[in-house]
Amino acid sequence: MLSKRIIPCLDCDLGVPEGRVVKGVEFENLKASGKPTFLAEKYYKAGADEIVFLDITASKQKRETMTRVVEKTSEKVFVPLTVGGGIRSVEDARKLFNSGADKITINTGALENPDLVNKISNMFGSQATVVAIDAKRRSVDSLEGSSDLVSVETEDGEVWYESSFYGGSKFTGRDSIKWAKDVEARGAGEILLTSMDRDGTTDGFDIPLTEKVSRELSIPVIASGGCGNPEHIYEMFEETGASAALAASIFHYERYTIGEVKDFLEERGIPIRK
């Protein structure tokens, strides 16, 4: 049986030598919490099922992606390494794969040029092609008369989800659930689904969003945004079809270790790799 995956996410600012890992509160107010290579190796040894690097400065400031950090990390980390941030072309993706990335994740590049998903998937395989979707709840009023929006029942009533790009600073008007189905058809192998409403809050995952996308798609969904404790991960796995939980601050600030999270889930019957 497949285990559920626990994935620490390292949001990296590469504006300093060797980079530093930051964790935003709702994508703003960046705080440093360590060097990417060091943290990745630490999480690998602690039992992380995969490591995600996101170059959060790349889209905003059009920086080159993190080739050197990936090279150093992949020499010591023997679980899948997923890298994203600022990938706009097959060449950008190729550079990361050649440096040791196992998967790349694209958001802005895909929204601006959806064919990029097809191209990367054809060239490197769907298993290496992750599309990141940053989804923001929107009032259902704006749903009226539009067949392009999918409404979802939440604790706030009915909402739809709008996809964002450029690190959460711009919005596309595009429905996140429809976009997820579109990229699946284009060859995406996984969806990294972030709730912008929950990201950085530690209030728990956006369950209705995660449930809707994981039910509509047959490719794995990685739930992200809002994880504050192991209960949140347990609740999310119980109530949705997601394959993996992504978390940042609970690990970076050492509120819980990966081992503690895995013990908690295993005791409650969630299949976990140990």
Add this chain to the structure above:
Amino acid sequence: MEVSILDYGMGNIKSIINALEYLDARPEVVDDPGDLDGERIIIPGVGAFGDAMKRLEFFRDKVRELGESGVPILGICLGLQVLFESSEECPTAEGLGILGGRVVRVDTELDLPHIGWNSLEILRRDSPLFKGVQNGYVYYANSYHAEPEGDLKTALSEYGGEITASVQEGNIFGTQFHPEKSGELGLKILENFLEV
């Protein structure tokens, strides 16, 4: 120890190079059959069977010859599948035919591709790859798997049906999962291959 890694343009080989270097082996990336002179050969690969066979045609005779001469060969993921005679994924393509049997789509009600960590059930503990290896989790990304003839299957995983996790016949080995991405357990399997 020098290990030849076949580079035939099907996916990323950097992770395999990293794992071998970590194990103090000397990986040599080879894109010409004339340069296949390592003490071990690894056939990597992700992607589609048909494309792979087109690109591998060039290597066919040399790889078969080395296999017959006793050089240990390890196929990983798609690299395992190409060792067989044919695949449902592309019925017109002829596999290397080093192992008997064919490749079929995973028979399951669950979602495909099968991506993530699955538990490994070792069937043949005497297989050198599993020396000192306990049952544990390994990392997969596949929709197809081998249906080998005879008792070549050395381990399996469950995914709403059985998946052939690994095969062996003499000096020819294959893993459907990615040992280079399967943590300490995977590294141990690669280390065992170097010691065969």
